[in-house]
Amino acid sequence: MQDKYYEFIEKINKITGINLSLYKEKQMKRRIESFIRRHGFEEYDDYYKFIKDDQNRIREFLNYLTINVSEFFRNPAQWDILEKDIIPNLISNNNSLKIWSSACASGEEPYSVALLLRKINFDKAEIIATDIDEDALERAKKGLYNEKIITNVPEDLKRRFFIKRKEEYEISDDIKNMVKFIKLNLLTDPFPKGIHLILCRNVLIYFTEEAKEMIYKKFNESLADDGILFVGSTEQIIMPHKFGFSSIKSFFYRKIS
Ligand SMILES: C[S@@+](CC[C@H](N)C(=O)[O-])C[C@H]1O[C@@H](n2cnc3c(N)ncnc32)[C@H](O)[C@@H]1O
Incomplete structure (x- = not known):
């Protein structure tokens, strides 16, 4: 060639x-x-x-x-930290939360956040979910998943919020209505502002160093004071201070205000 x-x-x-x-x-x-x-x-x-x-x-x-591979509660140990440490902390400092899943694939990640918030009975959150891939966003809105993709969902949440449809499971309207899906290209589009928690997982690995640095800076501007960036398990930021972040746990960074 x-x-x-x-x-x-x-x-x-x-x-x-x-x-x-x-x-x-x-x-x-x-x-x-x-x-x-x-x-x-x-x-x-x-x-x-x-x-x-x-x-x-x-x-x-x-x-x-656009590789859309995803699953609910991908890397469960990190979701445990999110549930037990990061979210309670954000809730204690803010009356309401604005959360952004920034490469949401077919909805597995933002719906996991929504399930987690339902589990702890917190209903003052706005969840925005974006991706570059329109087909993935369409699938996300339908909310149909096979058994393997929902393996990590705790049994009680599965029973409460999933409806069996032939070979697949549909997430309930209750959870669907908590998430707003929008098309957004991380490399060119403006980012939303005033966000308390950004999830950006398993997409930055595909980008050049230059693109990653540009995105870290834009994430920093997108976050509210003390806002948190949650990255994927192979995507630690090498020098977080350079982009206005301090590392608080593996895979979690806080905006330095
Ligand atoms: C492997 S999935 C990650 C899904 C989820 N965050 C997770 O960790 O399971 C990567 C996603 O990034 C999206 N993507 C690729 N390039 C992008 C870009 N420039 N802007 C926004 N999303 C992009 C793809 O469409 C795909 O849905």
């Missing part, structure tokens, strides 16, 4: 607004080339011609690039 990667991603940026040069190159290139070959093409140009005027093909390509 001729090395036309940069030309290709520039054209993709023009037709989709997604700047793939801010994603780690080696990984992204390998993924794209394997996808192109799977469709029977050997050159970037030929594949670009194949998709450029066809919204379905463009969508299929983007869908493949």
Whole structure:
């Protein structure tokens, strides 16, 4: 395959607004080339011609690039810290909470937060959930999950808030109504303000260092004083002070005010 990667991603940026040069190159290139070959093409140009005027093909390509793998209460030990330490602390300092799940995939993460808040009977929270992938957001609104994805949901919450539908489980309207889903590209869109807790997990690993740093700074501006950033298990921030954060537990950072 001729090395036309940069030309290709520039054209993709023009037709989709997604700047793939801010994603780690080696990984992204390998993924794209394997996808192109799977469709029977050997050159970037030929594949670009194949998709450029066809919204379905463009969508299929983007869908493949945005890896939506997620599950409820992913890395349970970290959710335990969130439940027992971080959230009680935020509640004791704020009458109401504004929470943002910033790469929410098909809703598993923001719905986990909603379940946790229901569990502790806290009803003064606004939960915003965003992702770049419109198909994932549509799935999130439907709220249908297979058994494996909800494995970590405690049994009592499963019984209270999931309805069995054939092979899948639907999350109750009660929980659905607690979350507002919006399309947002972390690399280009403005961020919401006054947030008490940002979850940004298992997406920054795909971005270049430059993109990550830009996002850390924007998260800092997005947080209210003493707000918390919760990252994924391979995404510790190397020098949190540089971006206005102090590390309070592994994977949790507090905005320095
Ligand atoms: C692996 S999932 C992580 C889901 C969830 N946060 C978790 O930890 O289980 C990564 C998500 O990031 C989204 N994503 C990728 N690039 C993005 C961008 N530039 N802006 C917003 N979301 C993005 C993908 O669509 C995907 O849903």
